[in-house]
Amino acid sequence: MVELGDREFRQVQAFIHEAAGISLSANKKALVTGRLERRLRERRLTSYAQYLALLRAPQEAAELQQAIDLLTTNETYFFREPRHFELLRALALDAGRAGRPLRVWSAACSSGEEPYSIAMVLADAQGELGWELLASDISTRMLARARAGHYPHTRTEGIPPAYRQRFCLRGTGPQAGTLLVQRALRERVRFAQENLVRALPGLGTFDVIFLRNVMIYFDSDTKREVVARLVTALNRGGHLLIGHSESLTGLHDGLRALAPSVYQRL
Numbered sequence: 001m002v003e004l005g006d007r008e009f010r011q012v013q014a015f016i017h018e019a020a021g022i023s024l025s026a027n028k029k030a031l032v033t034g035r036l037e038r039r040l041r042e043r044r045l046t047s048y049a050q051y052l053a054l055l056r057a058p059q060e061a062a063e064l065q066q067a068i069d070l071l072t073t074n075e076t077y078f079f080r081e082p083r084h085f086e087l088l089r090a091l092a093l094d095a096g097r098a099g100r101p102l103r104v105w106s107a108a109c110s111s112g113e114e115p116y117s118i119a120m121v122l123a124d125a126q127g128e129l130g131w132e133l134l135a136s137d138i139s140t141r142m143l144a145r146a147r148a149g150h151y152p153h154t155r156t157e158g159i160p161p162a163y164r165q166r167f168c169l170r171g172t173g174p175q176a177g178t179l180l181v182q183r184a185l186r187e188r189v190r191f192a193q194e195n196l197v198r199a200l201p202g203l204g205t206f207d208v209i210f211l212r213n214v215m216i217y218f219d220s221d222t223k224r225e226v227v228a229r230l231v232t233a234l235n236r237g238g239h240l241l242i243g244h245s246e247s248l249t250g251l252h253d254g255l256r257a258l259a260p261s262v263y264q265r266l
């Protein structure tokens with residue numbers, strides 16, 4: 001096992017803060033070694049200092065992306081925090097009655113469970129109305145999984161049975177025990193790599209932004225910057241949804257709180 005010294009740990013903290021806005025607390029040393037050690041072995045490196053130096057080399061962009069992928073936490077599931085999906089459905093039905101398609105953004109989409117949950121609700125409530133869904137994440141590994149839309153059965157329990165029947169294919173033969181999101185629905189989602197701590201030009205504006213369970217990894221200055229940036233990507237009257245365990249206390253200029261974890265652009 002390669003030892004991660006205090007100084008090197010501070011360098012890893014600085015690296016991931018700069019690269020992704022993520023604040024790793026002092027008690028995350030074991031997490032860092034657990035996640036990066038294999039890369040050191042595979043690259044035949046004998047210290048974290050060597051690995052960090054490598055990440056700065058211009059020709060090591062792929063390694064840099066791998067390090068970011070490894071240091072992000074990607075836990076997610078279908079229809080997580082169901083009340084947000086009830087709200088989305090109500091908004092989609094309302095807009096649909098006025099003939100208005102919604103534009104929605106899943107801004108830290110991880111392996112795709114969140115955007116596909118959104119897509120099922122939009123397809124159900126707005127049908128062919130021309131709704132749009134952008135799903136983005138910093139992790140290219142997660143985006144690849146999200147694009148595939150293929151999940152073990154055990155991870156799909158949150159999907160309401162009627163949606164599962166309508167929007168998913170059950171694997172058979174070698175794919176038994178898995179579920180594939182129907183191609184037509186997969187193709188309605190636009191996946192893109194976006195880093196929330198960098199400028200986000202050219203995305204347009206949205207009626208609903210899901211920014212859930214990612215700000216828990218940011219310090220309050222980073223949170224403030226990210227929220228300010230995303231507010232400008234919301235239409236007036238548009239909704240910003242954050243994780244139930246997150247809070248925007250003192251950070252939500254331009255937004256009014258409608259309920260815990262639900263904000264609306266003024």
Ligand SMILES: C[S@@+](CC[C@H](N)C(=O)[O-])C[C@H]1O[C@@H](n2cnc3c(N)ncnc32)[C@H](O)[C@@H]1O
Nearest residue numbers: 020072075076108110138139195196212213214
């Ligand atoms: C815990 S998952 C949350 C997934 C989903 N939103 C949910 O609530 O279930 C957090 C995701 O945020 C992504 N992430 C972390 N830092 C990011 C950044 N700076 N920009 C974009 N995505 C980021 C991670 O790659 C990870 O997939």
